[in-house]
Amino acid sequence: MEETSESDSGSAPERSARGTKRKRVTEPRDRDSAGSGSDSSGSPFRRPKAPLMPICTKEDGTVLYGFTDDQDVMDRYHDDMQKYIKKRDRHKRMLTLAPSSVTERRTFKETESVLKYAESVLSLSAYLDGKMINHCTGIVVEVDAFRNSAIILTSTWLFCTKKPLDDWTKKEYATEAKVNVHMLDDSTLECRLMFFSEHYEIAFFEISGDISLKTLSLECNVELGQDVFLLARDTNLNLIYKRDKVQLVDPCEHQQNHYQFLNGPIPQCGTGGGVLDAGGKIVGMLFYKLPLVAFIPSSLILKCSTMWQHFRQLARPQLGLKLRTLAFLDIPRIELMSRKFSISSGLIVGEISAKCDAEKLGIRAGDIIFSCQKEHVSSIVQLEHVLLGVGEEHLQKSNDLSSKVEVEIGVFHVRKRIQRFITLRVGLSDHLEVFHSDDEDAKAEGNTGEEGPAAAACEAKP
Numbered sequence: 001m002e003e004t005s006e007s008d009s010g011s012a013p014e015r016s017a018r019g020t021k022r023k024r025v026t027e028p029r030d031r032d033s034a035g036s037g038s039d040s041s042g043s044p045f046r047r048p049k050a051p052l053m054p055i056c057t058k059e060d061g062t063v064l065y066g067f068t069d070d071q072d073v074m075d076r077y078h079d080d081m082q083k084y085i086k087k088r089d090r091h092k093r094m095l096t097l098a099p100s101s102v103t104e105r106r107t108f109k110e111t112e113s114v115l116k117y118a119e120s121v122l123s124l125s126a127y128l129d130g131k132m133i134n135h136c137t138g139i140v141v142e143v144d145a146f147r148n149s150a151i152i153l154t155s156t157w158l159f160c161t162k163k164p165l166d167d168w169t170k171k172e173y174a175t176e177a178k179v180n181v182h183m184l185d186d187s188t189l190e191c192r193l194m195f196f197s198e199h200y201e202i203a204f205f206e207i208s209g210d211i212s213l214k215t216l217s218l219e220c221n222v223e224l225g226q227d228v229f230l231l232a233r234d235t236n237l238n239l240i241y242k243r244d245k246v247q248l249v250d251p252c253e254h255q256q257n258h259y260q261f262l263n264g265p266i267p268q269c270g271t272g273g274g275v276l277d278a279g280g281k282i283v284g285m286l287f288y289k290l291p292l293v294a295f296i297p298s299s300l301i302l303k304c305s306t307m308w309q310h311f312r313q314l315a316r317p318q319l320g321l322k323l324r325t326l327a328f329l330d331i332p333r334i335e336l337m338s339r340k341f342s343i344s345s346g347l348i349v350g351e352i353s354a355k356c357d358a359e360k361l362g363i364r365a366g367d368i369i370f371s372c373q374k375e376h377v378s379s380i381v382q383l384e385h386v387l388l389g390v391g392e393e394h395l396q397k398s399n400d401l402s403s404k405v406e407v408e409i410g411v412f413h414v415r416k417r418i419q420r421f422i423t424l425r426v427g428l429s430d431h432l433e434v435f436h437s438d439d440e441d442a443k444a445e446g447n448t449g450e451e452g453p454a455a456a457a458c459e460a461k462p
Contacts (some may be wrong), residue, residue, distance in 0.1 A: 033375055036154030053282030058207035065376060074164040084271045109389035114241060115279045116227070120216040121273065122152065123182040124191075124205070126159045127176045134158050135234040137273040138181065138205070139238075139282060140213045149208040150215075152181060152191065153301065155287060156201045159193075166254040168322075168435035171198070182206050182237055195308050198432045199316060200258065202285065202301055216274060218298040219281030222260070224248050230293075232266055232273025232286060240270050247291060250324045250380075253350065257323050257380045257432075258300060260284065297381055303388045307395070314430035315391030317407050322435065323380055324348040326368060345378040345414055346370035354436040358458030362412055371421075401428045 051073045052065040067074060091097045120140040126133040138154040157163065158179065162172035173196070181189045196203035222228075224246050232240040244262040251259045253261045266273065268288045275284035275295045284295035307314050326334065326346045338344040346368040352359045372375060372386045387407070394405050404425045412419050 012239070015279075025271070045091065046084075048077055048084055051077050054395060104387070105222070113280060114231070117216060117274075117276060118231055118239050118241075119184065119214045119232075121231045121233055122184070122241070123235070123237050124152070124154055124158055124179060124272070125182065125209065126174070126177040126179045128159075128161070128177045133161060133174060133177055135235050135269040136271050137269065139272070139274050139285070140215050140402065141204075141218060141282075143211075143213050143215050147208065148211060149206055150211060150213050151194070152207065153285060154203050154205065155285065156196050156198065156203045157268075157271050157287070158203065167256045168254065168433070170432060172401070172433060173198070179205060181205070182233075182236070183211075186237070195312075197304050197314055197430065199256070199314075199430070200289065200296055200304055202296065202299060202304060216276070216280065216282050218302050219277060219279075219283050220302065221297040222246060222275075222277070222283035222297050222298075222299075226277070226283075228275050228277055228283060228287060230260070230262070230264075230266065230270070230273060230275055232270035234267060235269050240266060240273065241375070244293075247269075247292065248328050250328055252291075253296075253322060255280075255289065258296060258384050259287070259289070259294040260297060261292040261294055262286075266293050282302070288366045300381065300384055300388075303385060307388065309394050311392075311395045313395070313401070314388075315395050315401055315428045316430065316433070317387050317390050317405055317426045318429055318433045319387075319407065319409075319424065319426055320353030320358055320433075320435070321349055321363070321369075322351040323369070323383070324350050325379055327378060341368075341414070341417065343368060343370060345376075346412070347377060347380060347383060347452070350436075351435070356436075357426055358422075361422050362413070364415070366414050368412040368414065369409050370412060370419075371408075373408055394428060401430065 051068045051070070055064050055066040057063050092099070094234060114344045122138045122140065123135065125135045134157055136154050136158040138152040140150050141153045142151040144150070156171075156173060158176045159177040160171055161174050164171065175193060175196075179193065181191050183189060189209055189211070191205040191207040194204040194206050208419050226246045226247065228244055228246060230240065230242045230244055234240055235287060236457065242264075244264070247261045247263065249261040251261075254340045266286060266288060270286055271288045273286040274282045275286060277283050282298050284297050285301060286399070287294040287296070304314055320456065324347065326337075326344070326348050329337075334344055347370075349365055349367045351365060352363060369377065369383070372383055375382075375386055377383045377386065390405055390407060394403075404427055407423065407424045407426055408421055409418065410421050
C-alpha cells in the first residue's frame with residue numbers, strides 16, 4: 001500500500017480528499033484474447049502434400065490422379081492436415097496475421113495521431129461486494145506530475161446498479177463501489193470517485209501512484225454534421241476506433257434533452273469513450289444508447305467541472321420540458337413556419353411535466369421556445385448553458401438549492417399564434433431531472449416536478 005502526500009495545488013476538477021491510500025495491483029490479462037496467440041513450435045507453416053497416385057490416362061495423354069489406397073499413408077495425411085488446421089487457426093489469432101477490417105482510407109500521419117491519442121484512453125471496471133457492476137471507458141483529462149496523480153473522466157453508468165430505459169426516471173448508484181483502472185501496461189490501479197453528476201451522467205475519478213499518462217484536452221466547439229472519430233476500449237483493453245459524423249437528430253422521448261448523436265455503433269463498455277475532432281480534441285463523451293450512439297458535448301462537461309470546483313455542487317434549474325430542435329425538421333416545413341409564423345429557429349416543446357410551472361402558465365406541446373434569459377436559443381445545448389449559468393449565478397450569491405429561481409423564456413404559442421415572455425419560478429437541483437407524466441405521478445412525489453436540494457452531483461465522501 002502506498003500513501004500519497006497532501007498538496008494545496010488545485011486541479012480541474014479540484015481534488016477533495018488528500019492523503020488517501022492508493023493500491024497498485026498487477027493482474028494478468030488474457031493474452032490470447034488480445035490477439036497474441038503465437039505458435040510456439042517454430043516449424044514452417046506448410047500445407048501437407050496430398051498422397052496422390054496416378055489412376056488413369058486420358059486419350060490426350062493427361063494423367064488423372066487420386067488418393068493412394070495405402071491406409072497408413074492416408075492416416076498420416078489426415079493427422080498432418082488436423083495439425084495444419086490448428087496451426088492455421090493459431091496464426092489467424094496473431095496480431096500480425098489476423099484478418100484486417102480496415103475499410104476507410106487514411107494516411108500514415110492519421111494513424112500515428114490516433115495511436116498517440118489512444119494513450120489517453122483507458123478501461124475501468126466497478127465492483128460491489130466482489131461482483132462486477134459494469135465496465136466502461138475513461139479519458140485522462142489531467143495529470144499532476146508533482147503528486148503523481150491523474151484525473152479520469154467517465155460515465156456514471158460505471159457504478160449504476162439500477163438504470164431504467166427511461167433517462168427521466170430515477171437511477172441507483174453504488175458510490176462506495178471499488179473501481180479499478182486498467183492501464184495500458186496491463187497493470188491495474190484502484191481509483192477514487194471525486195464527484196459525479198446524476199443528471200448529466202458524468203463522473204471524475206482520481207488515480208495516484210507511479211504512473212506515466214498523457215492527457216486529452218476538452219474542446220467546447222462541436223458542429224452538427226462535423227466529421228469526428230470515436231475512441232474507446234473493449235473489456236480486453238483493445239482499442240475501439242471508428243470514424244463518424246455528428247447527426248442532426250433529436251433525443252427520443254425517453255432520452256435526456258442534452259444528448260447529441262452519432263451513427264455508431266459501440267459496445268456498452270465504450271460508454272465513457274471520447275468523441276474527437278480532427279485535431280485530437282475531445283468534443284464529447286460517448287454513451288451507449290439505442291437506436292443511435294449518444295454523446296454529451298464537452299462544453300457541458302467543462303461547465304459542470306467549473307461549477308463543482310467553485311461550489312462543490314451543481315445547480316441546474318429544472319423546467320420540466322422535453323424539447324426538440326426546430327432546425328432538425330424538414331426544410332419545407334421550416335420554410336412554411338417561417339412564412340406563417342415568422343419563426344425559423346428555436347426549441348419545440350414535446351412534453352410537459354405534470355404540475356410544473358410551465359404547464360400552469362399555459363405552455364403546451366408544440367409551442368416554440370425561442371429565448372431564455374433574453375438570449376436566443378436555437379439548440380438544446382445552448383439552453384443547457386443558459387440554465388447552468390442561472391444556477392451558477394444563484395450559487396455565487398451564497399444561496400443554496402432550497403430556494404427557487406426565476407427563468408424568463410420567450411415562447412411562441414402555435415395555436416394562438418402569439419408570442420409571449422413568461423417568467424417561470426422553478427427549483428434548482430443537482431439531481432436527475434425526473435419527468436412526471438401525469439398528475440398522480442407528480443402528486444406521489446409531493447412536488448412540482450423538481451427534485452430536492454440534496455446533492456447528487458457531489459463530492460464523494462472519503
